[in-house]
Amino acid sequence: MPTYKYVAMDAVGRETKGCLEAASEKDVNLMLKEQGMFLTAVSEGVSKKPVKMARAEVKGGSEVSMMAGLDLSFARPGLKRKELMIFTRQLSILLDAGLPLVQSLRILEDQSTNKVERQILGDSAKHIEEGSTFSEALAQNPKSFDKLYINMVRAGEASGAMEKILNRLAEFLEKAARLAAKIKSAMVYPAVVLSIATVITAGLMIFIVPRFESMFSELLGNKPLPALTRFVIDISNVLKNHILATLIVMAFLYAAYRLVNRLPKGKFAFDWLKYRMPLFGPIVSKSAIAKFSRTLGTLMSSGVPVLNALQIVKDTSGSEVVSAAVQKVHDAVKEGESIARPLAATKIFPKMVVSMIQVGEQTGKLPDMLERIADAYDEDVDNAVDAFTSMLEPLMIVFLAVFVGTIVIALFMPMITIIGEMGKG
Numbered sequence: 001m002p003t004y005k006y007v008a009m010d011a012v013g014r015e016t017k018g019c020l021e022a023a024s025e026k027d028v029n030l031m032l033k034e035q036g037m038f039l040t041a042v043s044e045g046v047s048k049k050p051v052k053m054a055r056a057e058v059k060g061g062s063e064v065s066m067m068a069g070l071d072l073s074f075a076r077p078g079l080k081r082k083e084l085m086i087f088t089r090q091l092s093i094l095l096d097a098g099l100p101l102v103q104s105l106r107i108l109e110d111q112s113t114n115k116v117e118r119q120i121l122g123d124s125a126k127h128i129e130e131g132s133t134f135s136e137a138l139a140q141n142p143k144s145f146d147k148l149y150i151n152m153v154r155a156g157e158a159s160g161a162m163e164k165i166l167n168r169l170a171e172f173l174e175k176a177a178r179l180a181a182k183i184k185s186a187m188v189y190p191a192v193v194l195s196i197a198t199v200i201t202a203g204l205m206i207f208i209v210p211r212f213e214s215m216f217s218e219l220l221g222n223k224p225l226p227a228l229t230r231f232v233i234d235i236s237n238v239l240k241n242h243i244l245a246t247l248i249v250m251a252f253l254y255a256a257y258r259l260v261n262r263l264p265k266g267k268f269a270f271d272w273l274k275y276r277m278p279l280f281g282p283i284v285s286k287s288a289i290a291k292f293s294r295t296l297g298t299l300m301s302s303g304v305p306v307l308n309a310l311q312i313v314k315d316t317s318g319s320e321v322v323s324a325a326v327q328k329v330h331d332a333v334k335e336g337e338s339i340a341r342p343l344a345a346t347k348i349f350p351k352m353v354v355s356m357i358q359v360g361e362q363t364g365k366l367p368d369m370l371e372r373i374a375d376a377y378d379e380d381v382d383n384a385v386d387a388f389t390s391m392l393e394p395l396m397i398v399f400l401a402v403f404v405g406t407i408v409i410a411l412f413m414p415m416i417t418i419i420g421e422m423g424k425g
Contacts, residue, residue, distance in 0.1 A: 004028045007041040026131070041140050078143025083117060085173040092166035101162070102128050120144060133157055148295065148312050155303040165302050172298045176291065179378060183287055186385045186392075193396040197403060204407050206243070209236035212411045219418050232410040268320040275321060279391065283384045288322050289353060290377035297370030307334060321348060339366070 001021045006028055008016050016037065022028045025042050079087065087108065094104035102125050109121035120141050127137035135154040138145040145153075149169065156165030213233050216225060225233070239246060260266035274284045292313060299309035310333065314326040325346035332342035340358035343349055353373055360369030 002044050005043050008032050008037040089170040095163035148316050152302045159303050182385050197400050205236045205239045216414050226413045228410045271320045286377050286381045290374050293370045294374035297367045301367035
């Protein structure tokens, strides 16, 4: 009996890799389904390169061999965010028009000019024709379709309203993209100004200041320079004479930041600092609340169970601070609590948000209330970004003027002494 390597997902979207002996790929799929798992990729035989194996228990109690390394046969490029958004919208329109799912996928495959998208659509249609569900077919492309997407499609399959779920999912992706673009645009201006300031300052310090130092030495001799001028010249000498060491230190600091940011505690600390930053902190906080509310509301209104929905929100939040808070809420709800009480205990969400969620739970309209919260905070983010940009522009101009102006003043202060000496002569 041949051995098959597989990648599967459990009910909450956790990935499992391993090997099973079976008569065919369909038997592998059936065996994993019996264990409550969804097959996402399978290949027959053993890799030419040796793959380290470790024994592990999977749901259902059967022991399988787990791959310690990732097989390259499973590596597949994914759709970009915009491509995924357009695909979801187009598919929802075709299904709403009454076309069958496989035919809709084939139509989108034929009209697509993207090689990756054509491959994904073709493979998905093929898997469905072979007996897989749509969610199982999509799950074979985890780089394109995340846990949120797959679970919503799964909910659409269960409810029989796939076109409505996809329409809701398309709206979710479009609003999330607008929110991300708004925040990204707010960061472009300061990034550009800081880059220009860095280049100008480096040019002044490395090329211009040394020339002034030589001129001052020739014209003033041993006369002391003003303290500000001496300070600027000393910094210039450090940058000029130790530029390699300076670059190494900067590279080391950047590498240290990347290393610490990979650690759970380090990532949590940096995320926490983002929430505390002046001006930018409120934008981060409001966008996180909007994303949390929209994701949870969309999942619950699509029929995803609340515990599964909270787990998906945690995994897709993009923030360690929010993930930790949602995990506490998940654990409390699992013990029979409501969402509002543990949410208030995290102190991440404002009292107004907690109160609205509590009202939604009491009235049985929590998904609608979450959507309202998300809409309100989307608007708040827009206003906060506009205020941030309008306030930051003059601040950055003043910062640049003060920074460069200080260097210029420091260089011209000795000129007054030189002109005075020339007047006396």
